[in-house]
Amino acid sequence: MSKKSSGPSKRPEPIRIGLTMRITSAPSYAEPRDAIAQDWAGFLAAALPEAAWMPLPNLGRERIRAYCESWGVNRLILTGGDDIGATPLRDETERELLAWASEMALPVLGVCRGMQMMALLAECPLAPVPGHVGTRHPVSGAISKEVNSFHAHAPRFCPEGFETLASAADGAIEAMQGIHKPWEAWMWHPEREPAPFDPTDILRIRNLFL
Numbered sequence: 001m002s003k004k005s006s007g008p009s010k011r012p013e014p015i016r017i018g019l020t021m022r023i024t025s026a027p028s029y030a031e032p033r034d035a036i037a038q039d040w041a042g043f044l045a046a047a048l049p050e051a052a053w054m055p056l057p058n059l060g061r062e063r064i065r066a067y068c069e070s071w072g073v074n075r076l077i078l079t080g081g082d083d084i085g086a087t088p089l090r091d092e093t094e095r096e097l098l099a100w101a102s103e104m105a106l107p108v109l110g111v112c113r114g115m116q117m118m119a120l121l122a123e124c125p126l127a128p129v130p131g132h133v134g135t136r137h138p139v140s141g142a143i144s145k146e147v148n149s150f151h152a153h154a155p156r157f158c159p160e161g162f163e164t165l166a167s168a169a170d171g172a173i174e175a176m177q178g179i180h181k182p183w184e185a186w187m188w189h190p191e192r193e194p195a196p197f198d199p200t201d202i203l204r205i206r207n208l209f210l
Contacts, residue, residue: 013074014051014052014072015048015050015051015052015074015075015209015210016051016052016053016054016071016072016073016074016075017044017048017051017052017053017054017073017075017076017077017209018053018054018055018056018068018071018073018075018076018077018097019036019040019053019054019055019056019076019077019079020055020056020058020076020077020078020079020090020093020097020114021034021035021036021055021056021057021058021079021090022034022035022036022079022080022081022082022087022090023035023058023082023087023089023090034055034057034058036055036079037079037081037191037192039189039191039192040053040077040079040191042191042195042197043190043191043193043197043201046195046196046197046202047190047197047201047202047205047206048205048206048209048210051075051209054071054073056068056073056093056097058087058089058090058093059093060089060092060093060096061092061093061095061096064093064096064097064100065096065097065100068097068100074106075106075107075209076097076098076101076106076107076108076109077108077109077110077111077114078094078097078098078108078109078110078111078113078114078117078118079111079112079113079114080111080112080113080114080150080151080189081112081113082113083113083152083153084113084116084120084126091117094114094117095117095121098117098118098121101183102181105181105182106182107182107183107208107209108181108182108183108184109183109184109185109186109205109208109209110183110184110185110186111185111186111188111189111190111191112150112151112186112187112188112189113151114185115154115155115175115176115185115186115187116151116153116154116155118159118162118176118183118185119155119159119176119185122159122160122162123159123160124155124156124157124158124159124160125155125156126153126154126155126156127153127154127155127156127172128152128153129151129152129153129154129168129170129172131170132149132150132151132152132154132168132172132187133149133150133151133152134149134150135148135149136148136149137149137168137169138168138169139166139167139168139174139175139188140166140167140169141164141165141166141167141175142165142166142175143165143166143174143175143200143204144166145198145200147174147186147187147188148188148189148192148193149187149188150189150192151187154172154173154174154187155173155176157173158173158176159176161178161179161180161181162176162177162178162179162183162185163176163177163179164176165177165184166186172187173187174186174187174188175187175188182208184204184208186201190202190205
């Protein structure tokens, strides 16, 4: 007797990545603008060609969750730019995004400012890190390589719920990952590396998002 078919197999859920944006201004225009570096398109094409992605506007706490759900966003990248506290609407938007991602167990990558935001929400203050702006330096740990560096602050210690992946020679934490959440964070900018981009960054974001 032939086996009955159990029905069509489910297709894997499409990857839809939402990327946060900085708030900036344009000459001769009064209204603030949301903006994202064009480098992200190249990095995501190299790292996750099978994924769809979209920039997320700074809509604030009341509107950003519904916006992401309406577009089927199921992965997040918190990008760099804007010191925390300089643009309150972005701070509010990203706090709500991380709360939503935590509730829904969504994978999140925090880059530079994004890692700082994760640390602050885990009640870990930031500390000044002299000599980390506009330079390159080695990091060591589970991730060991040379990285670009554009930040003046880093987490003072590894936040509760995370483990350190990489540190600089001066002890500054440069990368961390969630212990119970599919979250990872880097103080360097993967999108600012020259194409074909760093293979370590590509492998790690694929392992996180796929």
